[in-house]
Amino acid sequence: MAMIALKRPLLRILMFTLLGACPFLLSAQNIDIQSDDDKPIEERLVYTRQNTFKVAIHSQGFGIGFNIGKIKTINRTTNWVAEAVSLHSPKEIKTVTISQYNTRPFVYGKLNHAFVLRFGYGESRRIFGKPYWGGIETRWTYEFGASLALLKPYYYYVVTYQPTSSGGYIERIDEQTFQSDIDILGRAPFITGLSETKFSPGAHASLGLSFEVGKSRTRVQSINLDVKAEYFPLGVAIMAAERNKWFYLTFMLSYNWGSRFNKY
Numbered sequence: 001m002a003m004i005a006l007k008r009p010l011l012r013i014l015m016f017t018l019l020g021a022c023p024f025l026l027s028a029q030n031i032d033i034q035s036d037d038d039k040p041i042e043e044r045l046v047y048t049r050q051n052t053f054k055v056a057i058h059s060q061g062f063g064i065g066f067n068i069g070k071i072k073t074i075n076r077t078t079n080w081v082a083e084a085v086s087l088h089s090p091k092e093i094k095t096v097t098i099s100q101y102n103t104r105p106f107v108y109g110k111l112n113h114a115f116v117l118r119f120g121y122g123e124s125r126r127i128f129g130k131p132y133w134g135g136i137e138t139r140w141t142y143e144f145g146a147s148l149a150l151l152k153p154y155y156y157y158v159v160t161y162q163p164t165s166s167g168g169y170i171e172r173i174d175e176q177t178f179q180s181d182i183d184i185l186g187r188a189p190f191i192t193g194l195s196e197t198k199f200s201p202g203a204h205a206s207l208g209l210s211f212e213v214g215k216s217r218t219r220v221q222s223i224n225l226d227v228k229a230e231y232f233p234l235g236v237a238i239m240a241a242e243r244n245k246w247f248y249l250t251f252m253l254s255y256n257w258g259s260r261f262n263k264y
Contacts, residue, residue: 054067060248081145083117100185122141141206156175160174200234232247
């Protein structure tokens with residue numbers, strides 16, 4: 001009987017607590033529903049496509065890209081990815097010849113300008129959704145695919161000496177690729193040696209996090225952090241001191257923007 005007497009006051013307190021909370025729960029629900037009704041129709045549709053551009057900086061250069069996405073579910077989006085990035089060596093140090101005026105800075109020992117085209121497939125999966133009042137949506141991403149390195153020879157302005165019939169030498173300015181025994185004046189124009197560009201195929205894979213910061217459902221604005229591993233069987237020669245480096249590990253920070261829409 002004592003236990004029943006104790007339970008009755010507790011039940012009354014619980015009932016009054018629930019009844020008192022109901023108006024607040026209903027009002028919160030009404031506010032949420034009302035806020036959705038106030039949104040324009042384009043903000044309440046479910047979209048199936050997502051295309052974005054991106055600009056990026058990574059640990060060995062810069063890049064741009066384009067993603068074509070298909071929204072499978074609220075938690076999963078697939079992407080076809082194309083991007084182009086520059087690739088530099090950490091050993092690149094610019095210098096200037098002080099013995100001459102108006103000379104271009106150059107990188108001593110550089111063999112090639114290196115650029116990489118990447119084509120891949122990937123997915124993004126939601127970790128934390130965005131609350132109804134806004135905020136940041138977090139996703140983890142992965143991507144894999146083919147890479148193609150473009151290696152354009154790096155030319156220098158150099159001093160060469162041409163013998164004369166009298167036994168002397170004439171000093172000339174010439175354009176030449178790197179040799180350790182040349183007198184370098186500066187860097188030649190980028191277009192020099194463009195027709196001599198070579199190709200090195202490879203493959204890449206990446207893993208990262210995406211932070212969606214956009215307020216509109218129809219607009220995409222996100223910041224991505226990725227780590228990318230890349231392999232080139234034929235190697236990529238950038239500097240004379242590290243010829244045919246075949247493996248690269250880079251860290252990339254990118255800003256992505258675009259739109260969500262339906263394809264009818």
